[in-house]
Amino acid sequence: MTTYLPSETRYDTMRYRRCGRSGLKLPSISLGLWYNFGGVDPRENGRAMMRRAFDLGITHFDLANNYGPPPGSAEETFGHIFAQDFKPHRDELIISNKAGYYMWPGPYGEWGSRKYLVASLDQSLKRMGLDYVDIFYSHRPDPETPLEETMGALDFIVRSGRALYAGISTYNPEQTRQAAAILRGLGTPCLIHQPRYNMFDRWIEGGLLDVLAEEGIGCICFSPLDQGILTDKYLRDIPGDSRAAKLENQFHWGDRVSPARIAQVRQLNAIAQARGQTLAQMAIAWVLRHPQMTSALIGASKVRQIEDAVAALDNLAFSAEELAAIERILAG
Numbered sequence: 001m002t003t004y005l006p007s008e009t010r011y012d013t014m015r016y017r018r019c020g021r022s023g024l025k026l027p028s029i030s031l032g033l034w035y036n037f038g039g040v041d042p043r044e045n046g047r048a049m050m051r052r053a054f055d056l057g058i059t060h061f062d063l064a065n066n067y068g069p070p071p072g073s074a075e076e077t078f079g080h081i082f083a084q085d086f087k088p089h090r091d092e093l094i095i096s097n098k099a100g101y102y103m104w105p106g107p108y109g110e111w112g113s114r115k116y117l118v119a120s121l122d123q124s125l126k127r128m129g130l131d132y133v134d135i136f137y138s139h140r141p142d143p144e145t146p147l148e149e150t151m152g153a154l155d156f157i158v159r160s161g162r163a164l165y166a167g168i169s170t171y172n173p174e175q176t177r178q179a180a181a182i183l184r185g186l187g188t189p190c191l192i193h194q195p196r197y198n199m200f201d202r203w204i205e206g207g208l209l210d211v212l213a214e215e216g217i218g219c220i221c222f223s224p225l226d227q228g229i230l231t232d233k234y235l236r237d238i239p240g241d242s243r244a245a246k247l248e249n250q251f252h253w254g255d256r257v258s259p260a261r262i263a264q265v266r267q268l269n270a271i272a273q274a275r276g277q278t279l280a281q282m283a284i285a286w287v288l289r290h291p292q293m294t295s296a297l298i299g300a301s302k303v304r305q306i307e308d309a310v311a312a313l314d315n316l317a318f319s320a321e322e323l324a325a326i327e328r329i330l331a332g
Contacts, residue, residue, distance in 0.1 A: 004085040014057025015313050017294045021216030022191055024165065026295040028288060029309050030220060031061035036301045045292040045301075047081045050304045052128055054093075056310045062194075062220075062297055063128070064098035064139060065120045071103060072174035075127035093134070097124050098194075100139025105273060108275060112142030122160050136163035137194060138179075140170050147175070151182040158188045165191035173207035179216040190217050192294065197221035197287055198230060199268070199330055200255070209292050218294040221287050224297065227255055230283040234262055235269065260326070267329045271322060271324030279313035280305075286326070288316055 014023040023054050031053045034049040037046045043169065047297045050061065099120035110116065121136060136157050138150050141287035154166035168179050169311075180190045193212055201223070212219050225231055234257050265279065272282035284296045300306045 003192050004051055006051075006089065010055050010057050012057075013313075014310070019218030019294045020190055022165070022189070022210070022218065023311045024094075024191065024218075026218070026220065026311055027058050028295055029058055029284070029306075030058075030062055030094075030295045030297045031058050031306065032062040032222060032223075032297045032299050033074045033078060034062075034064070034067050035299050037074040037077045037098070038068035039070055040068075041077075043077055043080065046077050048303055049080070049300055049306060050078075051079055051085060053306050054089070056306065057309070058306070059092055060094040060096070060295065062096045062222075063124075064101070064137075065103050065124050066101050072123075072127055075124055079127055079129040082093065088159065095128070095130065095305040096135035096137065096167070097121060097128075097133045097163075098139040099124070099171070100137075100142070102184070105257040110140055112140075112153075114149055114153035114156070117150070117153040118157060118162075121157060123246050125162065125318075127160075131163055133163050135165045135167050135191060137167040137169045138171075139190075141168075141172075141175050147178055148182055152186065153177055153185040153186040167192040169192060169194040170196070170293045173211045176208060176211050176217070177215065180211075190215070192218040194218055194220050194222060194297070196223050199228050199283060199286060199326070200224045209290060212292045219290075219292050220295040220297050221293060224287045224332050225280055227281050227299075229255060229257060229261065230268070230280060230282040232269065235266060244328060264329050264332060267332075268326065271325055271329075275315060275322070277312065277315055278308055280294060281309055281315070284309055284312040285316045287316070288312075289318060 015028045017028055018025050042207050061078065063075055065072065097167060100112060101118050103120055108115045108119065136154065138154060142150060158166055166183060168176065168190060171179060171193065176193060181191045197204050269279045272279045275282060282328060287293055287296050298309045
């Protein structure tokens with residue numbers, strides 16, 4: 001039996017945003033379990049972070065089949081904590097899952113076939129101890145599988161009750177438009193797109209945000225803090241427990257903690273301080289400035305990082321001068 005009693009004020013200060021033209025609202029800050037919830041990580045730390053997140057009004061937890069390490073272990077960690085603490089609150093939660101990257105050997109263990117997507121979600125539901133997820137994504141476009149098959153699989157997953165909504169991740173603008181048209185024709189609208197977006201990775205400004213607005217699709221960006229680079233973590237040196245140290249200064253998406261990048265971070269940090277914010281808070285506010293942006297998907301290794309991120313919502317407005325100064329730094 002759980003000893004966890006959620007805060008009675010958990011919905012008092014969190015800001016919720018409508019996801020595209022759907023009836024669903026998401027918290028402005030969502031918690032991703034990409035790192036720090038795997039089998040190699042202390043489960044009690046993950047439990048403390050999930051509890052604190054929910055107490056602060058974060059109702060959305062984001063997973064994927066391959067999160068860990070090892071792959072699948074983040075789902076197992078989530079399932080254990082869910083059973084202990086969150087099962088009575090299932091209807092207050094948005095739980096998302098994805099499939100698309102390598103998960104098991106053979107021709108059916110990755111990409112976008114109907115076979116893989118359905119089998120992967122069935123495995124994920126078992127690991128998480130859930131009957132359904134709220135959102136299921138195609139994690140990446142498959143260049144060798146017809147888009148009609150991948151979107152047809154998402155439609156089947158929703159109609160079979162395995163998920164309530166369908167989403168896509170890292171699809172380019174044209175792929176997004178095509179996917180949305182196929183799903184709309186099937187009667188299962190595309191709810192949301194999950195792209196990578198932060199001050200140093202701005203590809204979605206090249207047309208994707210316009211497509212999402214036109215199609216009425218929500219947007220939740222991952223890596224808004226550039227995997228920790230857009231925080232005060234690297235202003236002095238590289239901490240031994242950081243991702244940069246663990247991954248030998250080469251992050252998952254090719255980001256590097258270079259002297260030039262840190263010089264930019266220091267200048268951005270000065271603007272954040274003038275705003276009365278931490279750099280992480282300003283970086284989150286910056287991605288949320290777009291009207292199409294439903295939520296910023298953060299990762300965390302400590303409870304205080306979640307608290308810091310949520311505090312970003314106290315100051316989301318930017319002056320024209322601040323935005324111009326940020327642009328000058330980023331262009332340098």
